[in-house]
Amino acid sequence: MSPYLAFFLFLLAAVGLVGLIVLLNGLLGPRVAASAVKSEPFECGSRPLQQRNVRPLSIKYYPVAILFLLFDLESVLLFIWAVSAGNRELATLSFCSFLFFMGVLTLAFIYLWKEGALEWR
Template sequence: MSNELLLSAAIFVVIGIVVVSIFILSKFVGPQNKEDKSKNTVYESGVSNPVGGTKLRFSIKFYLVAILFVLFDVEIIFMFPWAVNIRELGFLGLGEMFMFMGLLFAGLIYIYKKKALSWE
């Protein structure tokens, strides 16, 4: 084996031992507050005693709106580099961006026609 491979293996082993020992030491040396039961209770949105079970079903509309938000929000990721390099891309880049935005607009029209964003 080469010296570099042996050295890198030793470094990984030492890092692993250090990380494991830090976790073990923090368990024994760190503060332990087992008397305070409020640390283990649920606290959500200002409600300390929630009402209802954890297996509550949500409408599929919430997930659909979330996925659509992510889908249409990603377009900004593609539009920003285009806006920065618009002069270098020229008319070909402009045409490609209009085609991209047209496809997104067609998708939005499709979603609107399917009434995916209407709440009842």
């Protein structure tokens, strides 16, 4: 059996299962019309057209989240380095690129630490 045939059989089974679930939902699902309350927009427990106390949102979370994503990418690049380090022809080059990358990352981390970007104020 060719690998493409197995892929297309799996794809056909997945599409068939989704179609079967949608069909069964249409046949066996509830037929009650939505009430007026359920068709209104809902926003955090209050009606959106109602006057409310509007406060600016705090953005303390976003810099920390962005920095986490940047430093989290390090693990992906370290995995790539670990895979390429097994190759004897590229061992020296990959180790040098690893040291350069870790140096830049360490300098960035020290800079952010000194600037106070990692503190949750």
